[in-house]
Amino acid sequence: MSRIADIASSALAGHDDAADLSVEAVHAFLSQLTATAVVTQRESISLFDALGRVLAEDVVSPVSVPPHDNSAMDGYAFDGAVLPDNAPIDASVTLRVAGTALAGAAWRGTLGPGDAVRIMTGAMMPAGLDTVIPQEFCKVDGDRVCFPARVLRRGDNRRFAGEDLMKGQPALRKGERLSPAALGMVASLGLPGVPVLRRLRVACFSTGDEILSLGEAPREGAVYDSNRYTVFGLLARLGCEVVDLGLVRDDPAALAATLQRAAREADAIITSGGVSAGAADHTRDVMQKLGDMAFWRVAMRPGRPLAVGLIPREASSQPAVLFGLPGNPVAVMVTFLAFVRPALLRMMGCHEAAAAPSPLLRARTTGPIRKKPGRTEYQRGFVKTVPGALPEICVAANQGSGVLSSMLEANGLVVLRHDQGSVGPGEEVDVMMFDGNI
Template identity: 55%
Template sequence: MTTLNEFSSCVAQYDPHALPVTAAQAIVREWATPVTAVERVPLHDALDRVLAEDIISPGDVPAHDNSAMDGYAFRGTALAAAAASDSSTVELTVAGKALAGHPFSGAVAVNQCVRVMTGASMPADCDTVVPQELVTRTGDTIRFAADAVRGGANRRLAGEDLARGSAALLAGRIMRASDLGLIASLGIAEVPVRRRLRVAFFSTGDELRSLGEPLDPGCVYDSNRHTLFAMLRRLNIDPLDLGVVRDQPAALEAALRSAAASADVVLTSGGVSVGEADFTKQLLQTFGDVAFWSLAMRPGRPLAFGRVWSGERPGVGRPALFFGLPGNPVAVMVTFYQIVREALLKMAGATPRPVPVLQAASREVIRKRAGRTEFQRGVAERDAHGQWHVTPTGSQSSGVLSSMSEANCFIVLDHARSDITAGESVDIMLFDGLI
């Protein structure tokens, strides 16, 4: 069995003490294996679920040629006849009417037309629709300019949207509202989806208190579990909150084993740095398999990735991927979005899409040390000329969670970059679509 440590050591730029962010992302991506179980759910329950199989269209969409607007359907040869006779006007007799759901079933001669409404089936032999606003009607006779339309205009063809047997949606898609509507248009009432990924998470630290508990001297309320719960719910992942675990080896070991036994992924916050009470690292070296412990990243340097088993040693019991996130609140969010999020989407069976990155001019000087990737919080806005500008949200301390609430983007400063001057271009990653 190949261990994560053995695999990771072969990755370019591997440095267990300060792994570059891109290398860490590559390692995590490689070991994020999609869940295989599939279930069929009613269409109304499929929103935000991951499609497990391609949706194949059972018929043409639309099922028949139909009118794209309100007007009159006729044979396009009438236009050629008018041209041949040097007439600038087409005159036709109205033979009947077609509404959506109520087609006209009679024959239509070359000198006739049918009154049609948007979505109505095209009458037999008709291939062109002249909009009603271009027509003058007197009784059952209509007239319009011969150059008002071309043959075949304003007609939607059968199968124009989807042809019978073609893929309407591909497996790996996270289902959106428009997708549910598309599937309903095919007459499909149930869809195959991957089972929801289950993620267990807990916080570590003797100083942490849950909401509702009194704060003893030197203690703080645990915000990380609530942040993690919200981020997981946004991905439609099944979260399992295991609460706060004290800084005691036996308690941590029991929590890790229990989490591995009941979830696909285990997330912890705190306990992976070099403090005297940080026991998680020691425990994982006993019954886990670790790829890296530290990233060349700010915030988020102390981040562990590996596997943990529910048994007493590696390879025994049920395995789960493990992410040991930092304890500082902002670092938890940054590492989740930059390292964990894509892995969870892949494990859920989705095809992760790259998060758009825009260019913006920095309104301020930004201090940056080369040799690490930084994700600073910023407020981005566009000026009257459409140019993006970004301003850092003051203190970039990883403990200032309010800076995340104030911001609307990450300012992404890559590994090799150093100080940024005012007006210099930087990459920004907008929270919309990410958070």
């Protein structure tokens, strides 16, 4: 039994071969397929180069963050024991100001009973002091500071050493995809670089005699190649190293040579077009001859035809993973977001939480949405905020899979589930937002 068939026997168990695959079944299959296709080579890089990269090992903190107790406010630090219990509403506290503590150095003065220290945000708390009164509550008269007793409690506005992270604790876990916040966290530990997995290499090309390369003169019945540039953008946004193999005509020998080159040079391959059962679609036949392939009809709209397989690689026991996407521009983007993106994140070495699809937003529809049960639909729409209520989404009037302009006008996809029917105005729906994904 082939590897594809072996995975299918468990991931697609109980599926009716005559029926279209559900979106959930495809996810289960791809999760198993990519589990052993994770990059393992690693390198150490500077933080300026690390955005979007995947950690190769845990980052363990060599220091506590913050390294000392410090003030969360500009104000006056004092011993909170002086605050009276059950103070009347007009009670106040008056303290003597013994000095000023600035950020970046310890205050070395001497404190007596009832003394306070003027303190700046981030400055170390002087020994014996545990509370900070913000300066906006204070009245200062010479070396005296007075404030209402009931505006705070003992311990307020004090940050503890190690409150963010204790020395010896993992700050970030292996498989984490480094975000701007993660870069700041690593920098706060004093580390100039991080160990990461190498970038996933993904080859892509478009197929079809009806496709024109940019710069070619227009001709009747032909369209310019948009899919390759869309896929390039999606891969670059994901942080992959893109191997662009251009446009390949409907010639079996050329297709075979390009697929073999792609397998040599990349970990994954993405093609667009040629995976349906059309008479001129040689891509499907060539894929079957070169690799271990599955060709599916997925119960989704847009993007029904989908091919997934493995192409052997020279001098490697790990074959390249191939994703054959539909030819229509919107279908390419939707199938990438639905299936390819999470699969590539797993191959990049992300742990399951980091590879999981982004959480869906709940929004109310501004009008009716037509939908047939029995397939998952991804309808383009524009979400806008509504003060004090759920966001609203208006779906695009033209949901054709060739209308690429609708992806520009939309900022998310309404995800209508397999068993779901039509939706009425004002009903709640799930939305996959584009921000950060495309």
